[in-house]
Amino acid sequence: MTRVAADALETQQSGLRFGDPIGCGYHWTEPDEIDSYGDSVRRLANRVELAVDAFERTATISEDVFSGEAADTLRERAGRRHEESASVRDNLRGLGRAINVYSDVLRRHRQGLEELRVFGASKGLEIRGNRIWPPVETLPGDATQKQADAWENDWKAYQECFEAKIALRDARRASTKDLVKALADYAGVRPDKDTAKLVVAQHQQVRFGDLRREAAEEAMEAVEAHDAADAARATVEALRRREQTALGDLEDLAMADAPADQIKAQADKVAALHRELAEARAEAREATATAQREQAEANRAARNLEAAEQGRPRIVGRTVPSPLPVTNLQDRLG
Incomplete structure (x- = not known):
């Protein structure tokens, strides 16, 4: 290989x-x-x-x-x-x-x-x-x-x-x-120099400027993730329609006693579309899960900022994700 x-x-x-x-x-x-x-x-x-x-x-x-x-x-x-x-x-x-x-x-x-x-x-x-x-x-x-x-x-x-x-x-x-x-x-x-109010998170003092930037970045990432999920779902729907059309054509060929090579070619096309649809559905599920995670992060950042602006210290406990493996083509291709 x-x-x-x-x-x-x-x-x-x-x-x-x-x-x-x-x-x-x-x-x-x-x-x-x-x-x-x-x-x-x-x-x-x-x-x-x-x-x-x-x-x-x-x-x-x-x-x-x-x-x-x-x-x-x-x-x-x-x-x-x-x-x-x-x-x-x-x-x-x-x-x-x-x-x-x-x-x-x-x-x-x-x-x-x-x-x-x-x-x-x-x-x-x-x-x-x-x-x-x-x-x-x-x-x-x-x-x-x-x-x-x-x-x-x-x-x-x-x-x-x-x-x-x-x-x-x-x-x-x-x-x-x-x-x-x-x-x-x-x-x-100078938002970062605003020392009037501070909010505690993970035993550290987080300034308002940091919280505002984090909330804005998380919101943008959530929007991008939802757009990606919508695009993935649209791809699944388009492939599903193509598969249904191909199945209908295969049935018509079989009912009309078409030559065997034509039927086999159409069956191969249906199988290829089915595999592509299965992959697209897996990608759509992954994109939807990513969008849900990003939305949860955006909601958390928004709640932290709201609590800080209201002067209510907020203790935030977050699960630390496992480090991502080094990604390159040699690893991906095995």
């Missing part, structure tokens, strides 16, 4: 492993919507500019025009307001630019996913439900050298797709962190 060895590819904060279907569907907010919001923030900064000018003119009124204790107080207050409004103006402009940059990142991410899908299709890989599926794990013992070479080329093409998806994901996550940093810098908000 031919084997293709590949280094194990470690991924963080994701269940994607080498040999799994590669998602190439875009489900984030449309870049144009984010771009429009960034433009609105920058327009607001331009409006604040009027207040900056007004406070500056008020603070610089000369003694010849307006003097006395009331004038001094007015100029002093106007000077403070000028500094505050100038800071708000600069923060809004910087925040608007950061949002616009992030919209460009999402636009490139969407384009990259589309190009990934086209590349997978050009290499002959199976694509269904916005996912690129890996080739079969094994070859029959009597496979020809031509079949073995084609199988090896398919796995190499899949590896290119997998590495491209990891690169796209890491680039998007890095830009997301940059946007969060820009939000903190320009808005002066």
Whole structure:
């Protein structure tokens, strides 16, 4: 049997492993919507500019025009307001630019996913439900050298797709962190430094920023898992209809006393569809179980955040999963 060895590819904060279907569907907010919001923030900064000018003119009124204790107080207050409004103006402009940059990142991410899908299709890989599926794990013992070479080329093409998806994901996550940093810098908000309230979990102090991020990530993973389960169920239903149609055609051939070779060919087709349907049902059950686990994790994270926001310490006990084995083609193919 031919084997293709590949280094194990470690991924963080994701269940994607080498040999799994590669998602190439875009489900984030449309870049144009984010771009429009960034433009609105920058327009607001331009409006604040009027207040900056007004406070500056008020603070610089000369003694010849307006003097006395009331004038001094007015100029002093106007000077403070000028500094505050100038800071708000600069923060809004910087925040608007950061949002616009992030919209460009999402636009490139969407384009990259589309190009990934086209590349997978050009290499002959199976694509269904916005996912690129890996080739079969094994070859029959009597496979020809031509079949073995084609199988090896398919796995190499899949590896290119997998590495491209990891690169796209890491680039998007890095830009997301940059946007969060820009939000903190320009808005002066530091959730991780909020020490007013703390919640206890696993004998540690977990800050609100961590809880919010965890809840958001778990919710997104639950959505992705449910989408995968829906796609798997749709595949099962389509295969079931195809099998029923093939069975009907086989019955018609048998009733019409068709030649034996035609009946045998149709019976082989029915058997192949039945095997494919059985595999699809197994995948659907696994996808449904994964979706249920992800939903439970999302519910747990949401309850932890709610308890923390209400000031109720919450002790969380979680079962530690067994470590996943190192996955590479050599292990998968035996």
